[in-house]
Amino acid sequence: MSVRKLLTEVFHLDLLGGLWQTARFTMTRKATVPYPEKRLDPTPRFRGMFGFSEERCIVCRACERACPIRIIYIDGHLEEVEVDGKKRKKQVLDRYDIDVKRCMFCGLCQEACPTTPKAIWLTTKTYELATYERDLSLYFRKDRLQSWEGVVAYPGVVAPADGQTPDDPGGTGGKERG
Amino acid sequence: MSTDLHLIQSMPDSEEMEVSFGPQHPATHGVLRVMVRLDGERILDARPIIGYLHRGTEKLFETMYYNGCVPHTDRLDYTTAAANNQAFVGAVEKLMGVTIPPRAAWIRMMLAEMQRLASHIIWLATHALDIGAMSPFFYTFQERETILDLFEEYCGARLTLNAMRVGGQPLDLPEGWTDRLRVFVDQLPDRIAEWERLLTDNRIWKGRTVGVGVISAADAVNWGLTGPPLRGSGVRWDVRKALPYEGYDQVEFDVPIGQNGDTYDRYLVRMEEMRQSLRILRQCLDRQPDGPVMAKVPKVIKPPKGEVYHSVEGPKGELGFYVVSDGSTQPYRLHVRPSSFINLQVLPELVRGHLVADLIAVIGTLDIVLGEIDR
Amino acid sequence: MTNPWVVYLLVPMVKIVVILGAITLAAAYLSYFERRLVGFLQIRLGPNRVGWQGVLQPIADALKLFSKEDIIPTRAEKLVYLSGPVLIIVPALVVFSVIPFGPPTNLFGLLPQAIPPYLTDINVSVLFVLGVSSFGIYGIILGGWASNNKFSLMGGLRSAAQLISYEVPMGFAIVAVLLMAGSLSLVSIVEAQRQAHVWYVFPGFVAFFIYFICGVAETNRNPFDLPEAEAELVAGFHTEYSGMKFAFYFLAEYANMVVVSSMATVLFFGGWLRPFPSWGWLGFLDVVPPVVWFLAKVAAFLYCYIWFRGTFPRVRFDQLMALGWKVFLPVSLANLMVIGTLIVLFGGGR
Numbered sequence: 001m002s003v004r005k006l007l008t009e010v011f012h013l014d015l016l017g018g019l020w021q022t023a024r025f026t027m028t029r030k031a032t033v034p035y036p037e038k039r040l041d042p043t044p045r046f047r048g049m050f051g052f053s054e055e056r057c058i059v060c061r062a063c064e065r066a067c068p069i070r071i072i073y074i075d076g077h078l079e080e081v082e083v084d085g086k087k088r089k090k091q092v093l094d095r096y097d098i099d100v101k102r103c104m105f106c107g108l109c110q111e112a113c114p115t116t117p118k119a120i121w122l123t124t125k126t127y128e129l130a131t132y133e134r135d136l137s138l139y140f141r142k143d144r145l146q147s148w149e150g151v152v153a154y155p156g157v158v159a160p161a162d163g164q165t166p167d168d169p170g171g172t173g174g175k176e177r178g
Numbered sequence: 179m180s181t182d183l184h185l186i187q188s189m190p191d192s193e194e195m196e197v198s199f200g201p202q203h204p205a206t207h208g209v210l211r212v213m214v215r216l217d218g219e220r221i222l223d224a225r226p227i228i229g230y231l232h233r234g235t236e237k238l239f240e241t242m243y244y245n246g247c248v249p250h251t252d253r254l255d256y257t258t259a260a261a262n263n264q265a266f267v268g269a270v271e272k273l274m275g276v277t278i279p280p281r282a283a284w285i286r287m288m289l290a291e292m293q294r295l296a297s298h299i300i301w302l303a304t305h306a307l308d309i310g311a312m313s314p315f316f317y318t319f320q321e322r323e324t325i326l327d328l329f330e331e332y333c334g335a336r337l338t339l340n341a342m343r344v345g346g347q348p349l350d351l352p353e354g355w356t357d358r359l360r361v362f363v364d365q366l367p368d369r370i371a372e373w374e375r376l377l378t379d380n381r382i383w384k385g386r387t388v389g390v391g392v393i394s395a396a397d398a399v400n401w402g403l404t405g406p407p408l409r410g411s412g413v414r415w416d417v418r419k420a421l422p423y424e425g426y427d428q429v430e431f432d433v434p435i436g437q438n439g440d441t442y443d444r445y446l447v448r449m450e451e452m453r454q455s456l457r458i459l460r461q462c463l464d465r466q467p468d469g470p471v472m473a474k475v476p477k478v479i480k481p482p483k484g485e486v487y488h489s490v491e492g493p494k495g496e497l498g499f500y501v502v503s504d505g506s507t508q509p510y511r512l513h514v515r516p517s518s519f520i521n522l523q524v525l526p527e528l529v530r531g532h533l534v535a536d537l538i539a540v541i542g543t544l545d546i547v548l549g550e551i552d553r
Numbered sequence: 554m555t556n557p558w559v560v561y562l563l564v565p566m567v568k569i570v571v572i573l574g575a576i577t578l579a580a581a582y583l584s585y586f587e588r589r590l591v592g593f594l595q596i597r598l599g600p601n602r603v604g605w606q607g608v609l610q611p612i613a614d615a616l617k618l619f620s621k622e623d624i625i626p627t628r629a630e631k632l633v634y635l636s637g638p639v640l641i642i643v644p645a646l647v648v649f650s651v652i653p654f655g656p657p658t659n660l661f662g663l664l665p666q667a668i669p670p671y672l673t674d675i676n677v678s679v680l681f682v683l684g685v686s687s688f689g690i691y692g693i694i695l696g697g698w699a700s701n702n703k704f705s706l707m708g709g710l711r712s713a714a715q716l717i718s719y720e721v722p723m724g725f726a727i728v729a730v731l732l733m734a735g736s737l738s739l740v741s742i743v744e745a746q747r748q749a750h751v752w753y754v755f756p757g758f759v760a761f762f763i764y765f766i767c768g769v770a771e772t773n774r775n776p777f778d779l780p781e782a783e784a785e786l787v788a789g790f791h792t793e794y795s796g797m798k799f800a801f802y803f804l805a806e807y808a809n810m811v812v813v814s815s816m817a818t819v820l821f822f823g824g825w826l827r828p829f830p831s832w833g834w835l836g837f838l839d840v841v842p843p844v845v846w847f848l849a850k851v852a853a854f855l856y857c858y859i860w861f862r863g864t865f866p867r868v869r870f871d872q873l874m875a876l877g878w879k880v881f882l883p884v885s886l887a888n889l890m891v892i893g894t895l896i897v898l899f900g901g902g903r
Contacts, residue, residue: 011762012381014379014380014381015865017380018375018376018380018864018865021375021864022376022860023594025313025317025595025596026590028596030593031316031596031597032596032597032598043330044352045330045331045349045352046330046334065243066243066245067246068242068246068247068250104249104253104338105335105338106248106252107334107335107340108245108249108340111348122334123334195703197703197704205785219707219870309867310775310776310778310866310867311864311865311866311867312591312595312862312863313591313594313863313864316595316597317596376864377866380865382776382865382867382868385868385872386866386867386868533870533871534786535867535869535870536869537785538785
């Protein structure tokens with residue numbers, strides 16, 4: 001056994017490299033984001049809470065069919081409406097509910113939506129979905145999906161800005177987060 | 179090892195003790211339960227008990243449209259969502275006879291290799307943590323965050339990607355994504371070197387891994403091991419080379435193998451695989467084919483009657499999907515060949531005669547995820 | 554100052570209260586600094602929410618532990634189970650009665666005469682420290698056994714084996730110092746280093762190295778934290794302990810770290826002496842009070858403890874034994890012979 005090997009064996013010199021490495025990491029910048037004070041902005045395609053627009057919805061139920069776990073409930077009825085002086089039959093939305101607590105945010109409903117811009121989209125950049133009342137807060141009816149009333153109390157759940165669509169996810173403003 | 183065991187069992191005054199490791203044990207990677215028969219610290223027998231995370235995914239698939247299955251494949255092995263997506267859509271495409279456009283294949287390859295990196299990073303982090311080195315966990319997760327950020331930028335999710343569809347890719351790459359990926363690919367080799375400095379030559383690490391959980395090449399093949407546990411024993415088998423899918427026949431990469439089939443070799447194999455993945459990513463970044471990302475497929479996927487098996491080289495081993503179609507919009511039967519499940523079988527063989535601490539090291543080196551084992 | 558009530562009762566009582574309070578607080582804050590430093594080492598921030606930069610964290614932890622439900626497992630051996638935390642905390646604190654924190658001082662003229670800032674200086678204090686700190690193992694073994702938990706039992710047994718194997722090379726490493734100093738009193742050992750014009754770490758580096766590694770092993774700290782190896786034994790011997798009983802184990806572990814660091818300082822780094830105590834031109838260093846020198850050296854050792862924890866994987870049980878018996882024991886014996894020979898040859902032997 002050479003002297004060098006003996007020294008290494010007794011004094012554990014092979015471990016010094018690791019100690020040096022961790023000492024260097026001690027000096028580097030920390031990766032922690034102090035969360036409630038500083039928040040990371042999700043990317044434009046980030047799939048968060050739903051946005052829904054009743055005007056754009058044509059009640060085709062593509063999203064209902066596309067949902068793998070069937071948490072979208074749609075009811076509608078035919079109604080005669082006057083468009084440009086002609087009477088036409090048109091589907092009117094009665095019910096548009098999403099059972100968000102079961103949702104896995106796969107985004108297939110948004111993908112299935114045939115309207116332009118989309119009537120349902122998940123790119124609202126909202127991700128703080130914790131609530132105290134699970135049935136009330138995470139079972140969204142269409143008015144709440146549209147207006148987000150009652151949800152603003154939970155920090156971070158913000159209403160989608162006007163004109164915000166998946167194709168123009170930045171919207172027209174009002175999306176700055178602290 | 180077997181003679182060793184014989185000696186222990188023949189000891190007249192040995193007092194055996196049965197210990198239930200898990201399902202709530204800090205080092206069994208989720209809800210694995212191992213019933214261990216111990217003589218002092220030495221393991222006489224270990225019996226894995228699974229099923230605590232069973233969700234009936236294979237049955238669930240039968241009730242879903244083909245594209246609706248994709249988000250559920252994310253949840254099989256939640257650390258390798260892209261590979262699961264890739265295997266599933268690959269199987270359905272094979273059944274339908276669809277060839278995906280080159281740009282879609284290119285995106286898929288990049289996602290799969292990034293996912294391999296992310297999965298190996300998680301493996302390294304938890305393996306090192308199990309063996310008692312807590313710091314690599316944080317160093318490695320910092321790099322994994324970058325991969326997840328890129329995933330989020332591409333498909334909107336970080337973990338459960340749902341990033342592939344039958345017939346191609348749902349989205350094209352966002353502006354500047356490849357540049358950010360290139361920055362990451364360029365900086366990761368330095369990081370890997372840093373992690374290796376903490377572990378590879380460290381005598382404590384070597385002491386805990388060299389000669390632990392040895393399996394010979396023949397045994398590894400007989401047990402049906404795939405992925406790094408197989409290659410660590412010196413069998414050069416990689417689905418990407420053997421049965422190339424997507425663009426893997428157009429890129430150059432090596433399949434690293436080990437020699438002794440012990441935990442340390444599997445560690446080295448995975449570390450080298452990370453470098454090879456970077457090599458593939460670099461070649462992908464130089465290529466950048468143009469064109470559509472979606473082949474011409476109907477909106478409602480309706481594969482012809484028939485059955486098909488398609489497998490990809492997932493980060494943890496061969497990941498296969500066996501799809502039986504009756505010509506309707508939903509699979510008639512869908513079976514998953516999970517890599518973790520089959521790799522886990524060998525656990526009792528690997529730990530018999532070792533110490534309790536080695537059990538943890540071997541569970542770590544098999545790189546199991548209970549979501550995939552229990553399905 | 555000759556009133557025996559003052560000399561034999563009041564002064565020691567005040568010292569006991571001060572030392573106990575200081576050590577308990579130091580152990581609690583050591584946990585804070587450990588978490589902070591390990592955090593920095595792992596590119597994160599560590600606890601920084603309670604108070605400015607989290608400095609009130611130990612107090613919040615203590616409040617939490619006080620208010621937690623006190624669980625005694627149904628099938629535990631109740632008396633032994635309850636005595637475990639007591640058996641470990643008492644020796645850990647008693648040891649501090651002989652640790653010399655500094656030379657006699659009159660606190661900048663506040664006191665009528667200089668009094669030593671340590672409780673007592675008995676002429677076998679090295680033996681006292683070794684003996685009493687080893688006694689703490691009973692708390693671990695009995696606590697692990699009485700919990701009626703297999704993980705705890707294995708943790709306790711590991712701890713016993715670990716302590717016995719590392720006590721031996723540690724003892725031999727200390728004997729090297731005793732040969733050089735010619736005394737078993739810690740105060741005399743420090744004074745001997747002043748007279749020898751050198752800290753004993755320079756002639757006895759091997760002894761110091763072995764002492765410190767064995768100290769890490771004896772206090773069950775990473776990379777030798779097998780009795781409480783989180784990945785294998787959940788939490789080892791204190792798996793079933795909660796609330797203040799757990800806090801006692803926790804405090805004792807940190808107090809033992811301070812003991813090992815203090816002993817390393819006293820035996821090898823000249824205790825309260827400034828660096829190179831005989832070099833006159835370094836006299837300006839004397840403005841720093843001796844107690845501060847002592848504490849600074851102890852803090853350096855404690856930093857090493859934390860640094861090790863953030864860096865190394867955990868060794869396996871058989872490797873731990875092999876390291877103790879096959880490497881450190883022969884090396885410490887050889888070191889002892891070398892030092893003894895040198896002392897005889899060069900007429901040390903003060």
